[in-house]
Amino acid sequence: MNTIKKAHIHLTLLNGCITTLILVIMTLVYLFISESNMMQSKISSYPRDIYPIASYIEQQDVISNTWLSQLESNNQYYISLMDNGAEFLYNVNKEISIDVRQQVLSAAWNYYHDTSIPKTMHTLSHDSNYVSYIMNYKNDTSGTSSKYYCSVISIEKNHANLEILLAAPLDDIQEQITRQRFLFLGIITLALIAIWIFAWIFTGRLLKPIEESRLRQNQFIASASHELRTPLAVILSCAEAGLTKNESSELLTIKNESLRTSRLLGDMLTLLSCDTGHLDINPAYTQLDTLVLNACEAFENMAATKHIRITAALPEDILPDCMCDSERITQVLTILLHNAVSYTPDGGTIGLSVAYFHSIHKSTRHFEIKISDTGIGISDEEKSKIFDRFYRSEKARSDKNHFGLGLAIAYDIVTAHRGTLTVSDTPGGGTTFLITLS
Numbered sequence: 001m002n003t004i005k006k007a008h009i010h011l012t013l014l015n016g017c018i019t020t021l022i023l024v025i026m027t028l029v030y031l032f033i034s035e036s037n038m039m040q041s042k043i044s045s046y047p048r049d050i051y052p053i054a055s056y057i058e059q060q061d062v063i064s065n066t067w068l069s070q071l072e073s074n075n076q077y078y079i080s081l082m083d084n085g086a087e088f089l090y091n092v093n094k095e096i097s098i099d100v101r102q103q104v105l106s107a108a109w110n111y112y113h114d115t116s117i118p119k120t121m122h123t124l125s126h127d128s129n130y131v132s133y134i135m136n137y138k139n140d141t142s143g144t145s146s147k148y149y150c151s152v153i154s155i156e157k158n159h160a161n162l163e164i165l166l167a168a169p170l171d172d173i174q175e176q177i178t179r180q181r182f183l184f185l186g187i188i189t190l191a192l193i194a195i196w197i198f199a200w201i202f203t204g205r206l207l208k209p210i211e212e213s214r215l216r217q218n219q220f221i222a223s224a225s226h227e228l229r230t231p232l233a234v235i236l237s238c239a240e241a242g243l244t245k246n247e248s249s250e251l252l253t254i255k256n257e258s259l260r261t262s263r264l265l266g267d268m269l270t271l272l273s274c275d276t277g278h279l280d281i282n283p284a285y286t287q288l289d290t291l292v293l294n295a296c297e298a299f300e301n302m303a304a305t306k307h308i309r310i311t312a313a314l315p316e317d318i319l320p321d322c323m324c325d326s327e328r329i330t331q332v333l334t335i336l337l338h339n340a341v342s343y344t345p346d347g348g349t350i351g352l353s354v355a356y357f358h359s360i361h362k363s364t365r366h367f368e369i370k371i372s373d374t375g376i377g378i379s380d381e382e383k384s385k386i387f388d389r390f391y392r393s394e395k396a397r398s399d400k401n402h403f404g405l406g407l408a409i410a411y412d413i414v415t416a417h418r419g420t421l422t423v424s425d426t427p428g429g430g431t432t433f434l435i436t437l438s
Contacts, residue, residue, distance in 0.1 A: 011203040078167040285321035295333040313353035335406040344375035
């Protein structure tokens with residue numbers, strides 16, 4: 001497993017774990033607050049029933065069976081009434097299990113009389129008050145646990161002490177809380193699956209440029225090793241032959257191959273400077289027409305040996321100065337002209353032109369330099385690759401003087417000037433490079 005894949009896995013784990021931890025903590029906090037509010041809202045609804053019950057008992061001299069059974073009719077309460085400590089018996093709702101009801105009420109009375117269990121006292125009137133508490137009840141038969149909200153109303157009436165126990169089951173709110181937990185569990189599960197998939201894809205996209213850079217470096221090293229191996233082998237063989245024969249022809253070959261190797265190393269150092277962001281660009285006001293004319297003069301002799309005509313087209317109006325590094329732009333023109341002369345057949349033509357465009361409405365301006373030739377041309381498939389390092393078309397592989405670095409260097413230099421370098425076909429055949437500078 002290479003370093004990039006390990007980094008992909010580690011970053012996915014880091015991103016996924018942190019996001020999962022945050023999501024789980026936020027969910028637990030939300031559930032805690034939500035469940036607390038739900039339970040509190042449910043419990044706060046019961047005291048509203050206590051006041052009318054206490055008021056009814058205070059006003060009535062006789063408590064009827066019908067009234068007590070109606071309180072239990074909707075299964076909201078289990079009710080037990082004590083008159084001076086004696087239980088008041090009545091016909092309870094038949095829908096309620098007698099055994100379950102009796103066990104719950106018995107446990108609730110035990111809770112009430114247990115002084116170690118905290119309870120809340122509330123005053124209703126001069127002769128009445130009530131105590132409320134939460135009871136956790138475990139059914140001995142089924143082994144299930146339930147919560148009940150219990151209230152014991154105490155009323156002093158006719159020298160008698162009446163105590164009414166109301167036990168309200170909290171099963172419905174517990175079921176609602178359970179449903180909410182399962183709902184959030186499903187949502188969180190789907191969210192975590194999506195988060196981990198996103199983390200994998202996101203980190204993969206994040207590392208993609210690094211992986212591409214690593215592959216380019218590997219290709220760069222492989223190509224550079226291949227290119228350097230050839231001149232070094234020639235140098236060594238010629239050096240051995242020169243030493244044995246004492247002839248100068250081998251020494252001339254050594255010189256030429258050394259110069260070729262030096263150019264390759266210089267190009268590699270320039271590309272390294274571009275990659276590290278340390279390419280020296282010293283912009284100054286420059287006359288581009290002068291640079292174009294000087295470049296034409298520099299290649300006139302080389303073009304003349306192949307009977308190639310070089311022409312320069314300059315605008316009639318005086319060009320304003322362009323803010324650029326004249327040495328670097330000259331280097332770009334040299335690379336493009338050298339390629340044009342190399343790949344243009346005998347008797348062809350090479351044309352250079354420079355133009356200036358200014359938009360008053362948009363307050364923008366730019367310069368364009370064109371280098372056109374009538375050479376072998378570049379296919380559409382290769383146009384997207386010619387600026388890659390060490391890329392050479394099949395037509396150029398036989399030329400030992402081209403390493404496939406020139407156009408990459410020219411592209412990086414123009415880009416460092418915040419300009420563009422594009423390629424297109426010359427009408428009638430050939431290639432046209434367009435340099436755009438601000």
